[in-house]
Amino acid sequence: MDDDPKLIVLKHVFLLLLDRSVPPAARWAAARLRVAAAGVRAKLARRRSAGATLEIVTATAVETGPAAVARTACLALITERADGPVELLREALASAWWAGERDLQELARAAKVSTFEVREHLGAIGVDAGAGTYGGPRLPEYRPVRAAEVRALAEVVQRVLSPAVLSTDPEPLVEAAWQLGIALNRVAGSVDPSLSAEEIAEAAQDLADRIVDALGYALQARAGLHTPLELAAEADRENVDRVVEGAVAAGAVVTVTLPVGHSVTVTVAHQPYGRPDAGYSTLTSPSPLVSDKAPLDGAEHLILRTALGLIDQVVTARLAEDAFEDR
Known part of the structure; x- marks a missing residue:
């Protein structure tokens, strides 16, 4: 599950959306990237079904695994956007940078531009490619989601929401948040290597069910704001x-x-x-x-x-x- 391209790219994106040290413009670009990544994931799936190996060849070694798949997806997105609007190209370059791709020549080849232009594009969205830093504190390096950490996060959510849920008629947004807290526990179950395949499948299905329940409550809350x-x-x-x-x-x-x-x-x-x-x-x-x-x-x-x-x-x-x- 850790090397599923459906998860890898979006993990980086969601980190950005949650990290307030990243400039707002960068978080906005990451949000738009979620939509564009869907097409890249589909292409990766077709490539995988054809028997191709997803990998990035560097100057010193062949790297495979979840992080490499993430960068491969981002490089593919750069190539897709190379001839399109410059704003979309910059978003794709930023996605590759956030996913750990620091080779400017690799980025330049994917974007069909010079390394100097890559630096300019990244600089325009707050990334100092020369210093290898962002406009703010650096994001943590990629590593797979850990079940224990996600469960700890779910416990925090449940402690915060428990008093509001004890009402005889909780507000729809409280109900939505409560379901999402349970969903976090199901995420943990979906990535827990100690569980059987059947237990992981059950956790993944209940995750989807909880999100649907949360969606219903969220839509109910939104409906109350409009005629x-x-x-x-x-x-x-x-x-x-x-x-x-x-x-x-x-x-x-x-x-x-x-x-x-x-x-x-x-x-x-x-x-x-x-x-x-x-x-x-x-x-x-x-x-x-x-x-x-x-x-x-x-x-x-x-x-x-x-x-x-x-x-x-x-x-x-x-x-x-x-x-x-x-x-």
Whole structure:
């Protein structure tokens, strides 16, 4: 699990997001990198499935392992962005630097520029490549996540939140934070080498379940901050913005199987453009077993939008290269 490219790059990114000694602009760049890294991870997975070995060749040795995989992913991202906007190239160069790649010639080859230009790009985002330092204190060197340390962190979270959770009706954000504290324990179980493969798989599944629970509480809290019309207007704007980046799931037909053996079909969609509530989620069904007369509340709307967003991510990743060309 430690050498999974799905985890390695993001570990460095999350370290940056949490480290307040790193300049805000650098943390912002790291946040944007999470999105771009998804494409790199997919390419690494295809390369691995083809039997290739992920490694970095230095002047003195061949290095393999988790840290090398992280730097390989970052170098691949640099090459992808070499001919694009300079801001995105700088983010990729910074990601490689944060992942431990200090060879300026290696960075220059990946970026298709000179080492002098690499220094300039890194300098523009607060990295002094000549001194081998950041604009602030250096980040710790990479090492795999340790189960005991993650469990200790989870215990701190639980001690902090316990008084608030003891309420008869905890606030949604408190519930969300509590679930994330439990999720940290499941992260520890997912990387604990003393556990069996079955126990690790169970911990990983419960981790996903806890995050879904936390998401539900977080969306409930967010819904309480807006009126349905405000949520509709926001959704309508997002639909317009997102359609230029990928496929947007405008709706879905879902068949729900009930314990008694019956099936119920529901249609999830959103109010069409031109209405005051354009963009707001709708749920309808021909079945008398489904109550679809009353409008969805804000939390239900956000949950359905989130679910459709996950669907359009999967669809976008599987679209043909010419899917966005005019026909």
